[in-house]
Amino acid sequence: MSVPTTGRTTDELAVWLSDRIALYLRRRPEEIAPAVPLAEYGLDSVAALSLCGDIEEDFGLILEPTVAWDYPTIDALAAHLAESLAGEAAAR
Amino acid sequence: MGTAATGPHGAPGAGRGAPSPGGQEDRAVARIAELEHRLGDPTDERGEMSYARLLDADERAELSEAGERALDEVVLNADFVPERLGGRLERIDTLVRVMRPVFRRDIALGLGYGVTSFMAAVNVWTSGTAEQQRRLAGLLLDGRKVSVAYHELAHGNDFVRNEFQARPADGGYLLDGAKQVINNADRAAAWVLFSRTSPAPGSRSHSVVLAERDGLDPGRYRVLPRYDAVGVRGCHLSGLEFTDCPVPGSALVGEEGKGVELALRAFQVTRSAIPGMALGAADTALRTVVGFARGRRLYRKSVMDIPHARATLSTTFLDLLICDSLSLAATRAVHLLPEETSLYAAAVKYLVPKVLTDAMYDLSIVLGARFYVREGEFGIFQKHVRDLPVLSLGHAGSAACQATIIPQLSRLAKRSWFRDDPAPPSVFRLHEDLPEVAFDKLTLAGGRDGLSAALVTAVDDLPSGSPEERAAHGAALRLMDELRQIQEQSLELAPQDRTALASPATFALADRYAVLLAAASVIGVWQQARGTADEFLADPAWLAAALHRLGRRLGHALPDLPPGCETRLHDEVLRRFGDRRSYDLYNAPLAG
Numbered sequence: 001m002s003v004p005t006t007g008r009t010t011d012e013l014a015v016w017l018s019d020r021i022a023l024y025l026r027r028r029p030e031e032i033a034p035a036v037p038l039a040e041y042g043l044d045s046v047a048a049l050s051l052c053g054d055i056e057e058d059f060g061l062i063l064e065p066t067v068a069w070d071y072p073t074i075d076a077l078a079a080h081l082a083e084s085l086a087g088e089a090a091a092r
Numbered sequence: 093m094g095t096a097a098t099g100p101h102g103a104p105g106a107g108r109g110a111p112s113p114g115g116q117e118d119r120a121v122a123r124i125a126e127l128e129h130r131l132g133d134p135t136d137e138r139g140e141m142s143y144a145r146l147l148d149a150d151e152r153a154e155l156s157e158a159g160e161r162a163l164d165e166v167v168l169n170a171d172f173v174p175e176r177l178g179g180r181l182e183r184i185d186t187l188v189r190v191m192r193p194v195f196r197r198d199i200a201l202g203l204g205y206g207v208t209s210f211m212a213a214v215n216v217w218t219s220g221t222a223e224q225q226r227r228l229a230g231l232l233l234d235g236r237k238v239s240v241a242y243h244e245l246a247h248g249n250d251f252v253r254n255e256f257q258a259r260p261a262d263g264g265y266l267l268d269g270a271k272q273v274i275n276n277a278d279r280a281a282a283w284v285l286f287s288r289t290s291p292a293p294g295s296r297s298h299s300v301v302l303a304e305r306d307g308l309d310p311g312r313y314r315v316l317p318r319y320d321a322v323g324v325r326g327c328h329l330s331g332l333e334f335t336d337c338p339v340p341g342s343a344l345v346g347e348e349g350k351g352v353e354l355a356l357r358a359f360q361v362t363r364s365a366i367p368g369m370a371l372g373a374a375d376t377a378l379r380t381v382v383g384f385a386r387g388r389r390l391y392r393k394s395v396m397d398i399p400h401a402r403a404t405l406s407t408t409f410l411d412l413l414i415c416d417s418l419s420l421a422a423t424r425a426v427h428l429l430p431e432e433t434s435l436y437a438a439a440v441k442y443l444v445p446k447v448l449t450d451a452m453y454d455l456s457i458v459l460g461a462r463f464y465v466r467e468g469e470f471g472i473f474q475k476h477v478r479d480l481p482v483l484s485l486g487h488a489g490s491a492a493c494q495a496t497i498i499p500q501l502s503r504l505a506k507r508s509w510f511r512d513d514p515a516p517p518s519v520f521r522l523h524e525d526l527p528e529v530a531f532d533k534l535t536l537a538g539g540r541d542g543l544s545a546a547l548v549t550a551v552d553d554l555p556s557g558s559p560e561e562r563a564a565h566g567a568a569l570r571l572m573d574e575l576r577q578i579q580e581q582s583l584e585l586a587p588q589d590r591t592a593l594a595s596p597a598t599f600a601l602a603d604r605y606a607v608l609l610a611a612a613s614v615i616g617v618w619q620q621a622r623g624t625a626d627e628f629l630a631d632p633a634w635l636a637a638a639l640h641r642l643g644r645r646l647g648h649a650l651p652d653l654p655p656g657c658e659t660r661l662h663d664e665v666l667r668r669f670g671d672r673r674s675y676d677l678y679n680a681p682l683a684g
Contacts, residue, residue, distance in 0.1 A: 023587035039294035045352070048295070049499035049537050050590035056539075057506065065537040066353055069295040
């Protein structure tokens with residue numbers, strides 16, 4: 001089982017994340033480089049907690065509220081999300 | 093006089109929530125009585141810790157020497173050390189009560205002698221190793237002080253941007269940089285320092301370091317000059333400056349890089365607890381003004397007979413009961429609902445200092461020109477007015493507390509409100525035993541809210557027989573409606589309103605939510621007091637008046653209260669003045 005049943009690839013998750021984070025930062029998604037720590041763009045800890053709620057809402061995934069601290073870039077977060085979703089699907 | 097003492101008023105109920113003999117409650121009551129006795133009648137000018145002497149010390153910008161000696165003798169530090177480590181700390185709600193006799197007399201003494209050490213120690217109780225906990229307990233039980241330094245002036249509550257460094261080197265760390273406005277920096281045996289351990293941006297670059305003064309190279313650190321402050325003038329507020337000062341690897345508290353998380357979890361304990369301690373100071377302010385109003389005659393009447401003055405005394409008493417209810421629920425939630433504590437702690441730290449500060453202002457109007465006098469019978473009032481704001485400045489500004497609530501609102505709106513189970517009744521029981529604090533269960537955002545759920549459940553259970561009960565029920569219905577509105581607005585929050593730079597309207601939403609949590613606590617306290625021997629708390633008069641006051645604060649159009657409410661409150665204010673009983677939920681005996 002390498003393909004998550006949600007059908008979301010890591011790339012798609014990265015697009016979802018940059019769209020969402022762009023709203024928090026009041027920037028355009030293309031302005032946010034996927035390998036640069038989000039804190040450098042001014043993503044504050046309040047927004048990082050909010051993002052965690054969004055992930056729960058859209059993917060049904062309950063993550064630690066500190067997930068955006070441990071995976072501080074879009075690339076890292078997308079990979080972590082993909083892995084967690086695959087884990088969920090496999091456990092089902 | 094209005095001192096018709098009735099029955100065993102403050103006695104804990106014989107029914108539900110009754111504590112076991114010789115248990116936590118008996119120990120708490122005995123400890124509070126010991127402190128009151130040792131500190132003495134503050135209105136007796138001959139006493140070493142009278143208001144008069146405390147004002148003298150404040151004029152000299154010193155902490156009362158006699159006060160510090162007394163607290164040394166009773167080993168107040170033991171109340172900050174968990175029982176398993178040899179101290180007396182069993183319950184956070186009890187710690188709040190134990191500190192009130194100190195805050196009643198002098199906020200500076202409460203902070204400068206004690207609370208700073210507690211704030212520092214909680215980090216170690218939360219995440220320290222067994223050895224760190226043992227050592228710190230030893231220092232505190234020895235009467236030594238511990239300082240805590242989270243903030244740097246340049247970064248305010250945005251402490252993720254702090255620059256003070258602990259650079260990893262040779263298995264330990266090199267401390268480098270300065271920290272400002274630290275209580276007791278000059279005389280502490282150890283400092284808890286929030287330090288940058290990685291240059292990377294974000295929330296995984298800081299760690300908490302416990303530096304013991306004894307092991308440090310004296311050539312590599314210095315204490316900076318003392319600050320002169322408007323309030324708490326006796327407190328030793330200064331700074332620390334380190335220059336590549338080595339500390340061993342064993343000084344690290346918790347994991348490297350997890351400092352922000354550690355601090356936020358420790359804050360949940362301290363933010364729940366400290367504002368409630370200050371109720372002691374507001375009690376003194378109210379008591380001072382009651383004494384003034386009874387004695388002074390204007391327009392050929394006693395000030396007490398002037399409706400505005402009389403109403404102000406009653407509403408201030410209500411404010412104290414409201415603040416104490418929220419403080420009770422939050423401190424007991426630390427034990428019972430640790431996953432939800434982030435919300436309640438933020439609500440306490442946000443709302444209680446605000447309500448108390450407003451209450452002091454209202455009281456100052458009754459006191460009139462005497463409010464400005466720095467000495468004599470009413471001098472303590474202006475000192476408490478100057479000292480009280482420190483509570484909302486230090487440790488977390490009110491906006492920072494709202495910012496803890498804001499990112500949780502939409503999740504609560506979707507998942508919790510009108511769905512969750514209510515908080516267990518023990519959260520609202522004043523005297524019931526509690527299990528140890530589960531420090532490891534405190535989480536940054538839990539997504540549940542049993543306190544609001546208790547409000548929703550209660551609305552169906554509230555009686556509506558007497559006029560007071562009907563008034564309470566009506567106000568509670570409006571409050572439930574308010575929760576519905578907060579829910580709708582939280583669901584509509586735009587992403588940019590779920591960041592620290594959210595709009596003022598979003599901050600207002602967090603304010604309204606905090607008021608609702610206070611209302612839920614008031615209802616819970618009243619429900620659990622029913623059927624106990626506490627006649628006043630079991631009476632719906634204060635419940636109706638408190639919900640009415642909170643509702644009006646939210647802009648609800650509510651009918652006037654039945655006249656019985658005001659009379660009941662006024663009589664209770666006078667009775668407690670005459671009987672020397674505390675103006676809080678506990679109706680505790682006072683030394684003066």
